[in-house]
Amino acid sequence: MNTKMIRVVLLGLGSVATETHNGGHLKQYINDPNIKVVSGIDPSPEARSRALQKGIPVVYPTFEDAVEKEEFDFVAILTPTKKHLECCHQVALSGKNILCEKPLASSLEEALAIQNIVKTSGISFLVNMNLRFVPIVQKIYEDINHGQFGQLFFLDFDECTSFKWTTYGKRKQENYSISSKSFWGNPKEYGLQRLIILDKVVHFIDLIRIWSGASITSVYVQGGCQGCHMDAGENISSIQMTLSNGLRCRLLNIWGSHFDDRAGGELSTRIRIFGDKGTAVYESYKKGAVGKYSIFENKTEVFTMEFPPAERKDFADSLKALANLVQQDEKDYKDLESAIEVMRVIEACYQSLEKNIIVNIAVAENNKG
DSSP states (O other): OOOSOEEEEEEOOSHHHHTHHHHHHHHHHHHOTTEEEEEEEOSOHHHHHHHHHTTOSOEESSHHHHHHHOOOSEEEEOSOGGGHHHHHHHHHHHTOEEEEESSSOSSHHHHHHHHHHHHHHTOOEEEEOGGGGSHHHHHHHHHHHTTTTOSEEEEEEEEEEOOOIIIIIHHHHHHTTOOHHHHTTOTTTOHHHHHHIIIIIHHHHHHHHHHHOSOEEEEEEEEEEESTTSTTOEEEEEEEEEETTSOEEEEEEEESSOSOOGGGSOEEEEEEEEESSOEEEEEEESSSOOEEEEEEETTEEEEEEEEOOOOOOHHHHHHHHHHHHHHTTOOOOHHHHHHHHHHHHHHHHHHHHHHTSOEEHHHHHHHHO
16 A cells, blocks of 8 residues: 555545545545645535534635645545636646545436546546445455356346435435436436436446446346335336346336335345355345345355444545555556446446336447447
């Protein structure tokens, strides 16, 4: 791991910078001895004031102010997704290295524009796919690589949250420039499901690609929206995927409800892995907050591990991974190209959702051309 002090500026001081996962990027950076938060940038006086109260040393209204007055090497772009292209262009021109919050962009077209900007500038770049650095995700990846499950044939992901759409949803609606008409369940545009795919499913698409070492070749998406104007409303997105190596996957997202109330709290995430040599199940809960990972052979549990509540450091680990790329002068942009492929899958999901068809991603791309 790079031991040189990582000097970073936070571009955007909203919730992901100071609130998400109990303190956002700011708290994790401050708690890491290898990271120095130099300053924060946001046009909003209220956001700047909140960031100062939470420990950021100095704030500015513009990126130009920070460049003129501070010494730093890295910028964490934490603005709304619809601003990523503009911000990446501005930061790349300054020669600073970028950690860009997920998702990379609001559309494939914007993502490709960011890719061109980054490669032209020659800076180092990483998308904050922070789930890669969560301990259970790393444990599963290790077990897959060591052949614990043999040849994988099915991955199953369930995620549930009881977020109130009247608060969280409206904030995200603005973030991604989704119109009110389409956002609230218009059957022709499915704005609510599009938001879930872009904001949440993007993580699981990334993990599927990493764990399988294969590309996603086709998708089929179904979405339902019930009572979305109400806090008790439920929204469901179900995605089925086929990969180039024959692996099949299913992702189910339920928002505004819950699976069950076992183990002292609502089930938040369930991951099931099926291979010809064994299977595994991981379950985590919102209340009680202990995740359990179990491996089975011939239906017999042969291994179990609990993941107790812990101070999160995945945002900080993402930034340190970028610092390592800089130290190694790594410019092959494999992670950026992976983020582009994730955006291709997301756009295919949109097409499948809106037309109720199975979408072959390669065919869809050729038809565009």
